[in-house]
Amino acid sequence: MQGEPTSSWFETDNTPTVRSWEVYFLLVLASCFRVVYMIVIGGDIKRLCAAIGLAIIGTTFAISTVAAQADFTPGTVGIDVGWPDCSDTIPAAAYGIVGITDGLGYSENPCLSSEAQNFNRQDLGLYINTGWYAMSSHINPSSPRKCQPNDEDCLAYNYGYNAGLYALSYQKSQGVTARAYWLDVETDNTWSTDTIQNRNSLQGEADALNKFGAVLGVYSTTAQWDAITGDWINDWPSWGATTWTTATQAETYCTGHEFTGGRSVLMQYLPPDSLDHDVTCPLT
Numbered sequence: 001m002q003g004e005p006t007s008s009w010f011e012t013d014n015t016p017t018v019r020s021w022e023v024y025f026l027l028v029l030a031s032c033f034r035v036v037y038m039i040v041i042g043g044d045i046k047r048l049c050a051a052i053g054l055a056i057i058g059t060t061f062a063i064s065t066v067a068a069q070a071d072f073t074p075g076t077v078g079i080d081v082g083w084p085d086c087s088d089t090i091p092a093a094a095y096g097i098v099g100i101t102d103g104l105g106y107s108e109n110p111c112l113s114s115e116a117q118n119f120n121r122q123d124l125g126l127y128i129n130t131g132w133y134a135m136s137s138h139i140n141p142s143s144p145r146k147c148q149p150n151d152e153d154c155l156a157y158n159y160g161y162n163a164g165l166y167a168l169s170y171q172k173s174q175g176v177t178a179r180a181y182w183l184d185v186e187t188d189n190t191w192s193t194d195t196i197q198n199r200n201s202l203q204g205e206a207d208a209l210n211k212f213g214a215v216l217g218v219y220s221t222t223a224q225w226d227a228i229t230g231d232w233i234n235d236w237p238s239w240g241a242t243t244w245t246t247a248t249q250a251e252t253y254c255t256g257h258e259f260t261g262g263r264s265v266l267m268q269y270l271p272p273d274s275l276d277h278d279v280t281c282p283l284t
Contacts, residue, residue: 072250074282077247079275080127080268086111088275090118097125097182097239097278098170104189105131105139107162113174127219128167128209131189132156132201136235144204153200156192160201164208180207182239185220187227196228202229219268219282222259231262239278246271247279254281 012105069212072078072094082089082099096119101107102157107129109115116124134152140148147154150259171178183205191198206216216226217237225232238260244250258264264280 008110011209020032020276025251031258045113058228065239072280074280075247075251078123078137078266078278078280081115081275081279082127083109083111085115085247086274090115090275093119093277095119095123095125095278097127097131098176099127099184101127101129101184102166104129105159106136106166112242116174116176121177122179124176125143126171126176126178126183127182127184127188128164128188128205129184130160130163130205132159132192132198133190134192134197152192155199156197159206160204160206160207162204163201164205168209168212180217181214182217182219185218185225186258187224190226195228195232198228199230199232203222211276217262218260219263222257225259235262236260237262237265239266239268245271248275250279251281 005131017043023281076094078095078097079090080089080097080099083102086146096116098112098115098119099109100112102109105128116126134155136159138260139155140162141149141155141158143158144161145154145158147158185202194215202218209216217239219241220228221241236259240259242250242252242253244253244267246269250267253267254264263283264281266280268276268278
């Protein structure tokens, strides 16, 4: 094992964070100003209201996870694996992150259980591929929200929400338990050119997981996150991908690459002839 955790992946104390209503109001107001600037000049009032709603929900989500801090010593190295690694030997590591899905939403990693068995529960995180496809057969216009015909903002939310439930159901069927979940946000998956719809899908998936007590973060890069979400600043914890080959190099990206506005928790790198590795960022 490379390093020892002090307790678990994230703090999951459910004690409400003490924060005055004035601070909450200012956080929401700042988010609203951002979306007003980006949208109101286009004259689309309906989309403005939807964007403000997302700003409020995102800020609330960020506050609810403000205590989510990585417990591993900065510089500690872990490994992430998924369906492409089913036949690989997984070396010992301080922690692991295993894919529930097989590269797409509403899909299943066939070796989730066997890969997860390489790590202790308190050292295990899980990731879920995300996306939004308006023609998907998985769209449910009635749950959790009742969507009007052609209300693709609402449909996108339901798509993401139910994708989260699908992933949790498959995880449970495989007997895997974990406390930390990452939404994998990459341009390789299907997305709309409408970034507000994409945000709604991600928010729906986050809400589904958060409803069942999951502690969440986002895996992406600045370029991919900005392209998919339109530079959405929601303060969610982030796990960044890099092209570096060493932990020392990857750790230099822990500052200056906070694409969600929240702090960087992990940075991924790929040593030669090896699996993806991840280094824990310093607390900031």
